[in-house]
Amino acid sequence: MPLHFITRERIHVDRIATAWAIRRFVDPEATFEFVPRTADVTAMAGIPFDVRGAELGHHRGRCTLEALIDKYGLDDEPLRRMSRVVRAADLPHDEPSPAVTAGVLAIFDGVRDGSTSDEQRLERGFVVCDALYAWCQRTASALIDD
Amino acid sequence: MAWRTLRRLGAAVLTPGAAILPFTDELQEQLDWLAQEIEELGGDAWVLPVTELRAQEEARVCERMRDDRAVEYRQLIGDAQEFLRRAPEHPMPGGDYAARLRTEKELLALQRRFRKIRARDYFGAPGRVEAAGTIDRCLAFRQGISSKLSAATDDHAE
Numbered sequence: 001m002p003l004h005f006i007t008r009e010r011i012h013v014d015r016i017a018t019a020w021a022i023r024r025f026v027d028p029e030a031t032f033e034f035v036p037r038t039a040d041v042t043a044m045a046g047i048p049f050d051v052r053g054a055e056l057g058h059h060r061g062r063c064t065l066e067a068l069i070d071k072y073g074l075d076d077e078p079l080r081r082m083s084r085v086v087r088a089a090d091l092p093h094d095e096p097s098p099a100v101t102a103g104v105l106a107i108f109d110g111v112r113d114g115s116t117s118d119e120q121r122l123e124r125g126f127v128v129c130d131a132l133y134a135w136c137q138r139t140a141s142a143l144i145d146d
Numbered sequence: 147m148a149w150r151t152l153r154r155l156g157a158a159v160l161t162p163g164a165a166i167l168p169f170t171d172e173l174q175e176q177l178d179w180l181a182q183e184i185e186e187l188g189g190d191a192w193v194l195p196v197t198e199l200r201a202q203e204e205a206r207v208c209e210r211m212r213d214d215r216a217v218e219y220r221q222l223i224g225d226a227q228e229f230l231r232r233a234p235e236h237p238m239p240g241g242d243y244a245a246r247l248r249t250e251k252e253l254l255a256l257q258r259r260f261r262k263i264r265a266r267d268y269f270g271a272p273g274r275v276e277a278a279g280t281i282d283r284c285l286a287f288r289q290g291i292s293s294k295l296s297a298a299t300d301d302h303a304e
Binding site for chain 2: 010012037052053057058099112
């Protein structure tokens with residue numbers, strides 16, 4: 001039985017990257033459902049993520065992708081580097097962010113605003129995540145932690 | 147902590163305990179996370195969409211946000227002018243590295259402040275163009291150490 005995940009609609013960088021990491025590292029058959037921000041996800045069958053109050057959400061200044069890495073113990077260095085970029089793009093921080101952040105954010109803004117459905121955002125976003133992950137595999141951590 | 151976040155986002159404080167921001171997906175999400183944080187600390191927080199405002203009320207909110215940002219631009223311009231007044235002390239390229247690094251860091255800090263204010267300047271507050279121009283005049287003293295310094299007027303001012 002594949003895992004079923006629920007998140008807020010109009011998915012953006014953190015939700016797309018988390019869904020991508022779920023498929024790639026947790027369950028290749030996982031399914032996703034997108035609901036309005038106002039929906040009560042606790043009453044729904046599925047694992048909520050990037051939703052206020054969810055275990056897979058933002059905690060202590062860290063993003064949902066990082067919560068996923070923690071929860072499932074995903075021990076993968078490129079993924080950890082990628083999550084650093086995703087966090088910087090998703091959370092306005094006071095700390096300096098990796099140099100690529102603004103570009104990554106621009107691409108995901110485009111994926112969100114240029115797509116007509118969350119299914120399409122997922123499909124297009126996954127291509128971007130594959131690319132970002134490939135870059136993180138080749139790029140020294142020092143560059144990302146810039 | 148929560149008020150610091152609201153200030154960073156550029157929220158206008160309506161009365162003690164209530165703040166307002168323009169609607170965007172991003173800002174609403176930031177408020178949701180902030181509310182979660184407050185609740186985790188045992189506090190009470192509400193994120194309430196405002197569906198309608200009287201025209202005069204809306205104008206007052208915009209005015210408040212513009213005023214808040216104008217003050218921030220004014221302070222930034224003051225600090226940038228102070229940097230320019232110290233021009234004779236700034237190192238020349240090729241001079242002492244520690245001094246050059248200090249100058250470069252000062253420039254980065256000025257630019258970062260401008261970008262932060264610019265990002266929460268939702269209604270084109272007065273001072274934006276002047277602030278960008280003043281920061282750019284400061285950039286004449288850049289030391290070529292950081293690749294992150296770029297003209298503020300290029301992409302951040304209208």
